[in-house]
Amino acid sequence: MSEAIYTAAFYVFGLAAVVGALGTVAARRLIHNALFLVLALASAAALYVLLSADFVAVVQILVYTGAIMILLLFALMLTPQQVELPATAPAGQQLAAALVAVVLFGLIVAAVLTGPWRQAVVPLNAPTSAPLGTALLTTYVFPFELVSLVLLVGLIGALLLARES
Amino acid sequence: MIPPASDLLYLAPELILTLGAFLVVLIDLALPDGRSRRPLLYFAVACCVVAGAATLVLLGQTRAIFNGMVLVDPFAGFFKLLFLAATALVLLASELYVERLRRYEAEYYSVLLLGTVGLMLLAASGEFLTLFLALELSSLANAFLACWLKHQRKATEAALKYFLISVLSSAVLLYGVALLYGLTGQTSLAGVAQLIRGEPSLPVLLALAMLVAGFGFKISAVPFQMWTPDVYEGAPTTVTGYLSVASKAAGFAVLLRVLELTFGNLTGVWVAVFAAIAVLTMTLGNLLALAQSNIKRMLAYSSIAQAGYALVGVVAATTFGASAVAFYMLAYTFTQLGAFLAVVSDVQFAPDDTIEGYSGLHFRNPWLAATLAVSLLSLGGLPPFAGFFSKLYVFWAAVVRGPQEGGPLYWLVLIGVINSAISLYYYAKIIRQMYLVAPPTDKPVVIPGAHGLALALCVLGMVALGPFAGAVIAGAEQAARLMVR
C-alpha cells in the first residue's frame, strides 16, 4: 500500500468513523443512531486493517456489526413507543456532557502529544491470525478461559432477565 | 508459552467454585420442578467451604502462575478467604429472599459463585488483562444479581444504574491500561512499573487517574460513589451485603496491589490525592447518612464512609497500611454483613426498609436486635468490637509512617476520628428505634435457622476479632509483605 493511499484511507475511514460516532450520539431517531453506529464500527474495522490487525478487523465485523448490532436492533424492537420520545437531553445536560467530553479529549490529546512513545519504524504487514491464535492458546490461555466465564454470566443474565416471567 | 498444567493446581479454589457453579445449574436442571431448591443453597455453601479449605492449604504459596497472569500469594489468599466467607454468609442468609423467586434460585447461587470467582481472580491478578476480565466477570455478575428480583422496580433500576456506571468505569480503567501498555508494551502489573520509573510523564499520570477512577467505582470512593446508595437500596438486600462487602474488599485488594506493584515508585504523586479522596469519602458518606430514613440507604452511605476510613490505610502507602486495610476489610466483612444480613430479615416487618419499621425490634426478636446493635456499634468503631480495631489499625498505619515515608498524618486521623464520632449519631438512631420505641405489634419476628447461623457467625467474628486482633493483623502484615512483586 502506498503512502498516499494509506493516508487517504486513514482519513476517509477516520472521517467516516467520526461521522458515524457523531451520528450515533447526535441523531434524533433511534434507527438513525443504530445505522450511524454501524458506519462507525465498520470504519473502525477498516482502520484495524490499516493497522495490520486483520484478525481483529474480522472479529470486529463479525461480533460487532453482526452480533451486537443485531442485539441492539432487537432491543429497539422490544421496547416500542420509545422511538418517538424526545431523544436528546436538556441543553444544560448536553452542555455539561460536552464539556466533560471535550476536556477529557483535551487531556488525552495532551498526553498523546507529550507521551514518550517509543515508536518502531518497521511496518508490519504480515497476517496476524496465526500468531494471534497461538498467543491466545499459549500465553493468553488463562484470559481466554476466563472470558468464557464472562460470556457465560452475560448469557445467563441476559437469558433470565430478558425472559418474560 | 504454554503454562504448565500444574498451574491449575494453584487455581484450585477458583476451579472448585466454578465447578460448583456449573453443578448448581446442572443439578437444578435435573431436579423436578416442584422440588425445593434449598439443598442447592447448602451445596453452594459447601463449595465455598471447600474452596476456603483449598485456599487455606495454598496460603503458604507465593508464586505467579499462567505466565504471571495470576498471582498466588498470601495477600490474595487472605482476600480470597474473606470473599468466600462473605459469600457463604450471604448464601446462608438468602433463604428469605430466594423464597420469593423460586424459579431462578439456582442461577442466583450459580452467578453468586461465579462472581466470587471473579473477585478472587481480581485479588490475585498479576496482569491487566486478567484484571480487566475478572473485574468484568464480577461486575456483570453483580449487575445480574442486583436485577435478580426483576419484578421489582427498584431492583431493576438499581441494576441498570450499576451496570451503566460499571461499564463506563471499566472503559475508563481500560483507557488507563491502554496508556500504560502504550508506554511500556507490557501488561503485567510489575512489568509496567519497571518501565515508568523516573519523572512521570503525562500519560502515566493520566493512566493513574483513570485507574483510580476505575477502582474508585469498585470501592465507592468519592467522587465515584454516586451509584452506591441507589444500588444498595434497590438491590436485594443479600446482594447489597455482597456488593458492600465482597465487591468492595476486592476493589481494595486490587487497588492495593496495583498501587504497590505498578505505582509503588510514584507514592509522592498519589498519596495526596488519596488523602483528599479519603477525607471526602468519609465526610460525604457520613453527612449524607445522617439525613436518611431508609435503613439500606443509610447503610449504603455508611459503607461509603467506611471506605473512606479504609482509604486512610491506603494513604499510609506502607506495607503496614496495606495489611491494615486488609484487616479493615476482614472486620468490615463481619460488621457490615452483620448489619445487612440483619436487615435482610426486614422483609418480614419493614418491607420498605424504613428505620421506622425497626421500632421496638428488641421486643419482637431480641437476638436480631442485638445483632444489629452490635454491628452498628462495631461500624461506629466502638470497642471491644472488630470495627474498633479495624479503625485503629488504619489510623495507626497513617501515623506510624517514618520520616522517610512522609511522616505521621495526624490530621487525617483526627478527621477520621471526628467522622466516626459523627457516624455514631445515625447508628444510634437505629439502636434507639429498636430499643427505645414501642413496637407496633408484639408479633415476634422469626428468622430461618441458616440465617440465624449467618448472623451468629457475624457476631462471633465481630467479637472474636478483638482479642485475636494482634494475631490477625500480624498475619495480614505477613501477607502484605509476601505479596508477589
Next chain:
Amino acid sequence: MPGLAHFLILGAALFCLGTFGALARRNAVVVLMSIELMLNGLNITFVAFNRYLAPSFGPAASAWAGQVFALFIIAVAAAEAALGLAIVIAVYRLRHTVQVDQIDLMRG
C-alpha cells in the same frame, strides 16, 4: 503519512464522543450504543499501540498484547451488550420506558 498520534487521537475522539453520548442521550439503548463507541475508541488505541510500539520492545514483551486486548474487549462488549440490553428490557417491562432520566425512583 498518519502515525501513531493520528490513530490515538482518532481513538480518543471516538472514546470522547461515546462519552458525550453516554452522558447526554436519554434513551438507554442509545447510551449502550455510545458505550460501544467508547470501547471501539479503546480498541483503536490498543491496536494502534500494538502496531507501532510492539516491535520496539524486547522479546520478553508480548508482541500481540494490544490486539489480544482488543479481541477480549470485543468479547466482553458482547457480553455487556447482552446483559445490558436484558436489563433495559427488564426495566422496560416494569415501567414502559427506557428513558434513563425517568428511572429515578431512588435518590437523595
Next chain:
Amino acid sequence: MEALLNLVIFLPLVGALAVWLLPAPATAAAGEHGNEGPATVAAVPSYYPPPRWTAAFFAGLALALSLVLFFSFDRTRAGFQFETNVPWIPFLGVNYHVGVDGISLPLVVLNALLTFLAILVAWNLTLRPKEFFALVLVLETAVAGVFTSLDFFLFFLFWELELAPMYLLIGVWGGPRREYAAMKFLLYTVLAGGFLLVGILVLYFGAGLRTFDMVVLSARDYPLALQTLAFLLLYVGFAVKLPVFPFHTWLPDAHVEAPTAISVLLAGVLLKMGGYGLIRICVNVLPDAAKQLALALMVLAVINVIYGAMVALAQTDMKKIIANSSISHMGFVLLGIGAMNQIGLEGAVLQLFTHGTITGLLFIMVGLVYDRTHTRDVRELGGLATQMPIIATVFVIAGLASLGLPSLSGFVAEFLVFVGGFKGGDVWGRTWPLLTALGAFGVVLSAGYILWLLERVFYGPLDARWKGLPDATRLEFATIGALVAVIVLVGIYPNVLLDIVANSVAPIVARLGFGGY
C-alpha cells in the same frame, strides 16, 4: 494478691452476665410496653433471685474486695501495687497491665461504693430491671478498668466500654428528654474519645518507645512540641469528660434526664475519669507541656468554677442546680491540677473522691425528694423539713459538704486546692494568686445556691400538698447514711486517703520539677 485487683475489675462483669442470664421472677417483667417479649413467659422458679439481689450481691462483693484492697494497700510505698502485667497484643506492644496507686485506689473504692449504692437506690425499679442492673454492672467494670489500667490501650478500651451502657441507661430509663440527653452524651463522649485516641497514638509513635505502658512512658522525657500536641489532644478528651467549659453542656442534660442512680454514677464516678486522666496521663506523662499550659488550665478552671456556680444559681430544677454545681466543683479539680504542685494535686485527687461522694449523695437526696413529691422545681417545694426530717438533715449535710464546710470532706479537698493554687502555675517564675483567689470566690457562690436550695425546699411553711409524705425508709437511710459516714470520716480524718494520695502524687511533682510544697 494480683488476683484481687482483677477480681475487683471483672467481678461486676461476671455479675452483669449473671443478672442477664439468670431468669428473673415474673413480677419484674411488667414493663413499659405491657407484655414485652414472647407472649408466654415461662414461670420462673422462685429460687432464682430477683435481678436486684444478684446485682447487689456482686456489687457488694466487689465493694468488699475493693475495701480489702484498700486496707491491704501498702501505704508507705509510692509506686503501683497489685500489678498484673501480661502481654496481650504483643504485635502492637499492648499489655494487659493493671495496678493501683494512691491516685487510683480511692477512685476504685469510690466506684465500687457508688455502684453498690446506686443499685440500692434503684432497688424498686420496675422498668426492665434485669437490663438495668446488668448495664450498671458493666459500667462498673468499665470505670474500674479506666482507673486501674496502666496501659493506654487498655485504658482507652475501658474508656469506650462505658459509652454504650451509659447511652442506654440514660436513653431507656431517663426522663422526658432522655433521648436527646443520651444522644448528646454519646456524641460528646465519642468525639472526646476520638481526640483521646489520636492523642494516645501521638504519644505512642511520637515517643518512639512503641509501648502503651504508662509506667514506661512516664519515665522518659519527650520534645516539647510532641508533648504539647499530645497534651492538647488528650486534654480535649478529658476536658469533655470532666467537663471543662466550653465542653460542658452535655452534663446538665445528661444528669437531669438520667434516673437517680445513674445521675449518681455519672456525677460520682464518670466525671472522675476526666480528672484522673488529666493527672495520670497529661501531667504525669507530659510534664513539660503541662507546665507550659499550667496557667491556661488554671484560667479555665477558674472560669469553670465561677461559670458553673453562676449558672447553678439561676436554675430552679434541683437536679440542674446540682449538675451545674458539679461543673463548678470540677473546676476545683482542674485548678488543683493547674497548680502543678504537691498540695494542689493532692487536693485535685481528693476532690475527685470527695466530690464523688458528696454529689452522689446530693443526687440521691434529690431523687428521694422527687420520688415523694414528683417535682424537682425548687419554686414548688417548701417546708419539707417538717415532713421529712431525716431527708432534710442529710440533704443539709450534703449541701454543707458541697459548699465546703470544714469537718466535711469537701473542705479538705478544696482547701488543699486553694493552698496549692496560690503557689500554682509557677512556671514562668511567677505565681498567679489572684486567679486562685478568684476561684475561691466559688465557695461563696456555691454557698449561695446551696443555701437558697435548702431554704426553698426545706424551710418555710409546709405546703398542704406535701402533707403526709413519708420520710426515708430504712434502706434509703442506710444508703445515705453510708455516704454521710464517708463524708464525715474523710472530712475529719483525711489522712485515711491523703497519706496514699500524697505518696503517689510526689513522684509526679518531682517530674514536674517542683521540689517544695
Next chain:
Amino acid sequence: MELFALALVILLAPLAAFVLSALLARRAWQLAGGLTITGVAVAFLASLAVFAQVYGHEARLDVTVPWLTIAPLAGRALEIGLRIDPLTAVMLLSVSGVSLLVQIYSWGYLHEVEFDEHGHPHVHRDPGFSRYYTWMALFTTSMLGLVLASSLLLLFVCWELVGLCSYLLIGYWYERPAAALAAKKAFLTTRLGDLGFLIGLAYLWWQTGTFTFSQLEALVANHAIPPLVATVGALLLFSGAVGKSAQWPLHVWLPDAMEGPTPVSALIHAATMVAAGVYLVARAFFLFQHSPEAMLVVALIGGFTAIFAATMGLVNNDIKRVMAYSTCSQLGYMMLALGAGGLAAGTFHLFTHSWFKALLFLTAGSVIHATGTQDMREMGGLRAKLPGTCWAMTLAGLALAGIPPLAGFWSKDGILGAVFDSPTVVAAKPLLLAFALVTVFLTAFYMGRVLFLTFGGQWRGDPQRWPHVHEAPAVMLWPMLVLIVPTVLAGFWNMPAQFAYGHFVEHSLLYAHTLAEQFHPELAIFSIALAVAGLVVAWAMYGARVISAAAVTRAFGPLYGWALNRWGFDHLYNWLVGTVWVGLARGIAAFDLGVIDGIVNGVARATVALGQAFRPLQTGQVQTYAWVVFGGLIVVAVAIMLGSRI
C-alpha cells in the same frame, strides 16, 4: 490534771454530748438537754481548772499534730493543734461559763406557757427541743475549739463550724420564712468575710509555710515576714473577722439573726461567736502589730462600726435588735482598741462584754417570754411584774452604758485610754476618739431608752395579756442572777494602777508587747459624764417624757429615717444580691443555654442540615452519576498532574 488532758476534756465533753444526743436523743428531749448541760458543765469546770493553772502557775500548752499530709515520708503536713495561754484561759472561761448558763436558761425558755380561753396555763414545749440542744452542744464544742486552736487552720475549721451552728440556730424556727432568710443571710454574709480569711490562709501558707501561731509569731519576731506580707495577711484575716464580728460593711446579718431564739442570740450573737472576730485579731495580734496600715484599718473599721451601729440602735423598736446593734457597736469598740494597739483593753472588753451582754439578752428573753412580743412600743411597766429581770437588766444596761463601778465602765475606759495613748493611729486619733466618745453617749441613751420603754411607764400592749405576764421560772431566773456577779465584779480585775488582767494576758504574746495601759482620770470623768447625759436624755424622753420623742424625731428628720432604714445598707445589699447578682447569674445561664449550648446544638443541627443539603446532589439520574465519574476523573487527573509538577 495536766493542761493537755484538760484541753481534751474541754473539747470532748461537749462533743460527746453532741454526738450522743445526735445519735440517741432525737425524741428523748430530756436526754438531749441533760447531755448538753452536763457536757458544757464539765467543760466549764475544766476551764476553771485551766484558768487556775494558767493564772497560778503560768502553765502553757502548745501542741500540734499533722492533719493534712503533704509528704508522709518527709513528715510534712498542714498542722492543727491546741494552745493554752492567758488569752485562751480567759476566753475559755467566758465561753464555757456563758454557755453553761445559757443552756440552763434555755431549758426554761423552750417551755412556753400558753393560756387557753379560761386562763389556764398550758406548758408547751418547743418541738425542736432536742435539735436545739444538739446544735448547742456542737456550737459549744466548736467555739471552745476555736479558742483552743493553736493553728490558723484549726481555728478556721472551728470558725466555720460555729458559723454553721449560727446558721442552724438562727434558722431554728425554720418554718418561719423570716428565720430561714435570716439564717441564709447570716451564712452568706459571714462567708463573704470568710473568703478573705480562706485566701489569707492560703496566702500565709504561701509566704510562710506554716499555720501555727507560735511559728508565725517567731517568724514575725525574726523579721522573716516583710511588712507588706504582714499587711496583706493581716487584712485578709481581718476580713474574716469583719464578717464574723458583724463589722461594717458586713454588719447586716446580725440584726436579722435575732430571728433565732433569744438564748441563741445571747450565747452566739452576743457573747461568744461574734466575738470570735475580735479573738482572731487578738490571737494574730503579733501579725497586725507588724503592720501599721493593718492596725489603722482595724481601728477605723472598729471605730466607725461602733458609732454607726449605735445610731441604728437608737431608733429601733425591737428590743433584741437594739441589743444586736449594741453588740455590733461594742464589737467595733473592741476592734478599735485592738487597732489602737490595746490588746489588753480590747480583749478585756470582750471578756466583760460577754457577761453583761449575755445577761442583757437573757433578760430580754425573759421579757419576750413574758410578753410574747419584741416590740418595745407594746411593753411598759414591767418593773412591777418582772422585778428580778428588771434589776438584772438595769445592772447589765448600766454596765453597758459604762457607769462605774460596773464591769463595762472599766473595760470601756481601758479602750478610751488605749486610743488616747495609741502609738499606731496617730493621724486618725482625734477622729477615733470622737467616735468612741460619741458612742459612749449614744450607748447610754439607747440603753436608757430600752430600760425606760420596757420597765417604766404603763403597759402599752394587749390588755388581755397583762394578767398573764409574770416573772420567769427559776430555771431562767437563776442564770440571770448568776450573771449579775461578773457584770458587777469583772471590771475590778483590770482596775487602774494594777491592771492585773493586762499584765496577765500580755503573756499571750511571746515576742510582741501590748500597749502599756494607763489611767486617764479626765477621760474617765468625761466618759462618765457622757454616759450619764445619755441616760438623762433617755429618761427625759421616755421616762419622764418631758421631751417629746416625736419632736426629736422630727428635728432629726431625714437622719432619723436613714437610721431607721439602716442607712440603706440592707437595701443596697438586697439590690446587689437580689438584682445584680441574680441577674448576672440569669444572664450567664441564658448565655450557657443560648450561646454555648446553642453552638453545640447548632453544630449538630448544621451537620444534619448539611447532610440534607447534599441530598439533592444525589439526583437519582444515572447520567448525573456518570457525569460525576468523568468529572471526578478529570479533577483527579488534573490534581495528580499539578501535584507531580510542583
